[in-house]
Amino acid sequence: MSKADGNVYVPKDKIDWNYDSNLIFAQKTYRKRPFKTLRDISKLVSVIFVILMLLLYAAFFVLLIVAIVNFNWHWSIVFIGIILVILILPVLRSFQKRAKFLRTIKRFKEENGSVNVNKLTKPYSTLFYISGQTDIRIETEYDVFDIMFFPTNSKRKRVMFNSDGKSAIFFSPIPLGKFGTILGLKPRVKRRDIEFKTDYDGDKTFHKILLLNPVPLEIAVFDKPGRPVRVSGPGEKLSDYSIENSSSMLRLIGSYL
Secondary structure (H helix, E strand, O other), X not given: OXXXXXXXXXXXXXXXXXXXXXXXXXXXXXXXXXXXXXXXXXXXXXXXXXXXXXXXXXXXXXXXXXXXXXXXXXXXXXXXXXXXXXXXXXXXXXXXXXXXHHHHHHHHHHHOOOOEEEOOOOOOXXXXXXXXXXXXXEEOOOEEEEEEEXXXXXXXXXXXXXXXXXXXXXEOOOOOOHHHHHOOOOOOEEEEEOOOEOOOOOOOXXXXXXXXXXXXXXXXXXXXXXXXXXXXXXXXXXXXXXXXXXHHHHHHHHOXX
């Protein structure tokens, strides 16, 4: 992307969510600073807690290695099972959220006889990628809503959209959470281009919706370098589409019935 084609391109390593957020900036500006002694005590307690948690993690993996070396397969299976459950929980949550959304759409259609739902193909595969085209089409008597899934499979992820609507930056959770923050670890940052193609050529009023499902922890919009990021939410209009979650999308469609 370049400025020549009307897009705002900002290198992802130049964006810091914690620095740019208006909300966080205001919190840092106006909150009262604790006494230095309290800050030192709080920091010491946090460091001790991090050390204890790291020792706990280390003990867990040592026990796993010992169990494997000593051919204690019962304990090995238990430890490996715990690790797999921890790793697979975000994926299971994503499937559960998508299944809940599909049930909600089905119920919405049954409650509103004039609503038609089309193009609903491969609803679960789009949990892992952005299709770049219409994933669901909902038609009412006078309006058509083309919807594309925008998945964030971790509820702790933050998403920052460029104001031109052509790309977004994903901020993954910092490894080990607060422990990782104290240890100086940084979140993984990934940029994704957004393309939303549609083949609708009818006469009804046409709407495009980027559906956050599952929803991230927070979304924001980045206007251009030198300006703070503004914290956003459902209903934000970017490019030729609006950003919605499942609840706000159904309210939007319902307002046209």
